[in-house]
Amino acid sequence: MPREDTINGERLKLSGYEPTDQSDWVTGLHPMDEMLRGERLPHIWCQGCGLGTALTTFISALQWLEKNQKWDLDKVAIVSGIGCTGRVAGYIRLDSFHTTHGRAIPFATGLKLAKPELNVVVFSGDGDIAGIGGNHFIHAARRNIDINVICVNNFNYGMTGGQVGPTTPHGARAVTTQYGNFEYPFNLPYLAAAGGASFMARWTVLHARRLEWTLRQAMAHRGFSFVEIIAPCSTSYARWNPEGQGLDPQKLRRRGLEVMKHYQKVGKIAHHTHPKDATITVDGNGLITEIIEGVFIDDPKPDFQAAIEQMAHSAKEKWIAAKKTLDERLQLPGRTDYVPRTEVQLGGFGGQGIMSAGNIIGQAATIYDKLRASLTQSYGPEARGGAAGSQVVIASDPIHHPHLIEPTSMIIMSQEAYAKYVVNLSAGGILFIDDGLVRLPRNHRQDIETFGISATQIAEDLGNSRAANTVMLGFWTAIGGVVSKPAMIQSLTDSVPPKTIEVNLKSFEAGYRKGLRIKGRQ
């Protein structure tokens, strides 16, 4: 386990911290000082650990990009998760984010999307990226978001003491697989490739120079790029496995060195290997016998930034059109008479426009008649296409209780809805039915008023059976009289697709006239 850091608590005196005259930043003792947070050193990593090399290689690559490609390193952000590798973010002088375990990639995704000019690098360990964060990893690869993920793979969970991980070779030992790992590991570049990553590579820290070249390439790559760095964990993994076994635990540096020697023996550079074949092979005892290294895929494919810009363009056009309609909305004076609480139930099956009919009533009541209205909708999981209900409460006074307590008016367009709702209609209430779809049973309630219209038939005759709900609304408006006709007409015009305004208005009118005739007869 890495050494926990308490020295810094003393050095940076909490809350009373006074900056010194000299800049805290640069100590001038190391060629990479400018890129390191000197005040954070010494780091917590063990002797013989590969993380130092991974970090300095990364810094070299950044410095090269700064020098040769005019990168502004102020625009590079680094995001880490948790674990030994996760501490990288804390030692490098960039905008740096040490997030929660496994979540570096989604954090980086937000950072990059909201500020595309940033170069965002995720630097974390195998447990963090492929274990707890595995889902984020494959989805970022799938999106091909333009971030660079660097994963240091040391085959185990180092910080917590060397437990087995998603990359521990089959048969290898960890503190939790003392009899050998019975699981099989991920091949990370292959996983990235399957997700859709457009760049992937693997190097051991032994191949520092090649690694640096690859990191430059990966960071400059447009789209999701992935680099796996194989590194010794001198304290934990090397303790249990043949590469470093038998060595004095006091000599961690030696252990790290032995592992590096082993990498030299088993590393095999094979660029453009199909990621499926870019394997890490082990013998029966978990001893690594071959590590395929190189850049496996470097296949630039556009990330989605361009698509986002294109989408924004069409979105804005759509908004301009929508806004025009809104600006052209008619202003009606509103009703001045007092409307007592009126509860309307609409019911039918999915696809009849029960929800939108409720919405048209509510909008007419509030926006145009300037009353109050609450619309609630009910559909169970079965309701996608099944039964649909929508409830509107209309009143002059504030509506404290948004649900129906004593429904006074019902618009019913299916037999099922009849069975479900009509029992609740209060005595003396008015029922409106599409009598082509609802057959009244012999024991139909006599304490309510019932009005029928062949709404679906009428709408069909007018050329669009989907306007049956509008026929019902016209019918309801004429007889029920809760919401005014001009308000309903305006609300209807706002709500239906422009191409169907005409047929809907005709349907509304047909229903309304029939309603008036019936009313006249009474």
Next chain:
Amino acid sequence: MNEQQGLLIGEHFLMGDYAAAEGAIMAGCRFFAGYPITPATEIAERMSIRLPQVNGIYIQMEDELASMNAALGASWSGVKSMTATSGPGFSLMMENLGLGIMTETPCVLVNVQRGGPSTGLPTLVSQQDMMQARWGSHGDYEIIALSPTSPQELFDLTIRAFNLSEKFRTPVLVMTDAEVGHMTERVAIPPPGEVEIINRPQVRKGDMPPDKYRIYQDLHPDCGFDTVSPMAAAGEGYRFHITGLTHDEHGYPVMNAEANEWNVNRLMSKIRDHRDEIIQLEEHNLDDAEVVVVSYGISARTSLWPIEQARNDGIRVGYLRLITIWPFPEKRIADLARRIRAFVVPEINMGQIIREVERCAAGQAPVFGVNRPGGEILNPEKVEKTIRQAAGQM
């Protein structure tokens, strides 16, 4: 097209979830990351259509862990960000709500509560996550949570949530529910000039020497901010560090008890010290009240009717609605407890906020709950009956 032209203004018949989205956009939110979940999905749907119209970004992440993180990441790029969810997603977001609190990252999380536990009742109302809102992420912290009663208020409080979040550099929760989220009512949206918008204290490139910048310094003499230190966005040259670990004012990890004390106190006191500013209550008839109904969200609204009934019958009932749920108005409840006969606390859960009322009443006045688990709003008769009981009439 400038951004103001993309704002929706005027009167609209809007679903609560849509109103939350419009409130966010009005507040300046330009990033939304989410994952589909009933009954919060309509917020995401609306954002996916509206954000591209105002130069914002909408993204559907792979889960709620990722959604919350992406919102935090976006916030550190200097953009106001939001996510929305319901029960199961709220549980997943708890992990990184903690990261947002610890790293002092502004962002807004809307929870459209449905019945739980577990997958529970996806389409139906509850107020079962109120304590999870307070204590759901591990460790000691203070949180700000608001609770609306209507689509209009969902619009208004989403803006307020952003303002508080920016001002106090902390995630803020809008704890609404399936009833309000799925309810459609009139929402009046004022023109942008008439809406108070608060932006985070921020240092920009060149404002100060980066090596003198402290991301978690309290009072910053150079910048003149008094509640939290100004935030630097990524890419502005400050080369700052943030971590979910206990840290010092540089954002650097420090692993000792003293640092934890400094860190936790800082997170708690920035909210505790501004309680009076954060807490909003709606109060009616408290002066002569013998019984006070303390409620919030949809349950407060549906209590108004039974309260009217009881008052008509001569019972002196007062009404105290918690617009801000967290921090809790401890002092107000304690003061009332000393002079009233009893409290009634209606809520759609088996008794969560009632515990707070009991704690603050500290035995000075009995507290009666009106409870049911999720699925349906409270029955007005039941509330009325409990008011009578509390008044000693039954």
